[in-house]
Amino acid sequence: MPAALPLRTHFIDASPLVYGCMALGGDWNGGPITEGDIAQAHAAIDAALDIGITLFDHADIYRRGKAEAVFGEVLRRNPSLRQRLRLQSKCGIRFADEHHVGRFDLSADWIEASVNGSLQRLGVERLDILLLHRPDALMEPAEIAHAFARLKAAGKVSHLGVSNMHAGQMRWLQSALGEPLVVNQLELSLAKLDAFDAGTTFNDPQAVSRPGAAAWAGTLEYAQQHGVQLQAWGSLAQGRFNDRAASPAAQAVHEIAEAHRTTPNAVLLAWLLRHPAGIQPVIGTGNADRIRACADATRITLSREEWYRLYVTARGQALP
Template sequence: MKKTIPLQKRGIPASRLVLGCMGFGGGWNRNPVTADDLKQAHAAVETALAAGITMFDHADIYAYGKAEQVFGQVLRERPGLREQMVLQSKCGIRFDEGTGRPARYDFSAEHILSSVDGILSRLGVESLDILLLHRPDPLMEPEEVADAFSKLKQAGKVKGFGVSNMSPAQIRFLQSHLDAPLLVNQLELNLAKLDWLEAGVLVNQQEGAEVSFPEGTIEFCWMEQIQIQAWSPLAKGVFTGREPENQPESVRLTAALVREMAERKGTAPEAIVLAWLMRHPAGIQPVLGTIRPERIQASAEALQVSLSREEWYSLYVSSRGRKMP
């Protein structure tokens, strides 16, 4: 049975997989966007759409704004495309901007509002479907965020809001000042970084003291119908073909198991690693970081893969490198 994910339950036509756009625009440098960057962006968007991936994840900072800029160029050259997409971006991280001020987080209303204007202008669209606050800002004043959100909503610039890298306590605190539910929490979740599972499995165990993931985050988001999105879902390729330099034995063994399972199921290793995340009953939405057409296609095969409980556990146990407690 196909599971409906929280965003879909709220009537947002989100695809099961999201294409993350951090790699668009030629990388983290201040060079202008090139014709090759544009060609690569067209190919990635086209491959994603053909594979049924219609949701795209941006941030104002990606490639110093060039990721949104090149994506906007694609949209301008292909009118009608925007209507087929769910567009998400993020704000709240600032670099030093060459002014001698430190790189910092900024949830001030002034920054949120001006950041969204920048996002819309680079993407060349009238509105964003979802805006996320990128990383928790210790100086956040929730009333100010609420004010910025309602101005953006009233102006038709943003339809819905969410967060990234936040704990249940942080979400509850912010939510208590908002009049609409937060829709998304984007977190680093993958088969290499297992703390999101270990936090639940190691309750009442000494080993659990070393886990760095706020206990109950998954359950809280699931209960509140907050879409959990996984950033770095491919774990940067360590299980799917990237040379395992200086990786622990468990990574090598898990990569071999992923390969063997992919062969047995007649699919790509990427599909196994993503299907493993999607097998979790909370309905996790992986945000892919590749812009290579062949890897996007291989990833999209995850939509056809189902893993048994035993297969899911064999990958988990292999990656954790020891038996379940």
């Protein structure tokens, strides 16, 4: 049985995995990119393409713009690469500075300025997908819809999606849009189970679900019903399961990996791929060998029993 793929999305990308580019571009100090940064980025892009990844995920803030800039330099030196990949970037987070606190900004002016900056750094004319990075408390759906319409009419953005938004926020935003949201990128992993718990423990007042799980009620279901592609950032759980002695869940991950003759990281990705929502895990390592190793996740399929063993063990308590 092949790994789960997106089935009912408005924006179809055949790759089960997404490459997240946050590790590219050197440090976060805003200095110039180096030849070493360019070489690392080129190796990472090649490795991702080698295992069938075609969608590359950026954000205007990654490495303070340097992730997009180094990617753009690789494309400039290798123009044929652009036809082999799709580009996604995010906007809406603004860092603190000497005059302002850190904040979220989904105003039309900031969205359009951010897209123009991303296009300039990437050296391309169009983003295949623009994601709104975080829900801005002051966001106005009609204003966002008008900004997107202007960007699309100018040929700068093809599709719109969101990141870190729950079902209610997607529904509210969608009410003002003339075309469907295509992506929602959430933190989903064996260490971040809120969205899954929201669907399994909602009716049990005795269940001690993870804090905040209730906020995600209906989010996975909304995405499946409305053809919104779910993407999982943090899919490898920041290495929490690397040491098999760290927890019962880590032990289970390693035992299942051994049974499938694969790596623990492949099991973590396969756990997400097994979900019927067709979740696309985002992998963010800058190491080319580790990127290639992730291909194993698409060659295995966890059984229902293995999936639930990992889920329940990671929860740390039985299901109700």
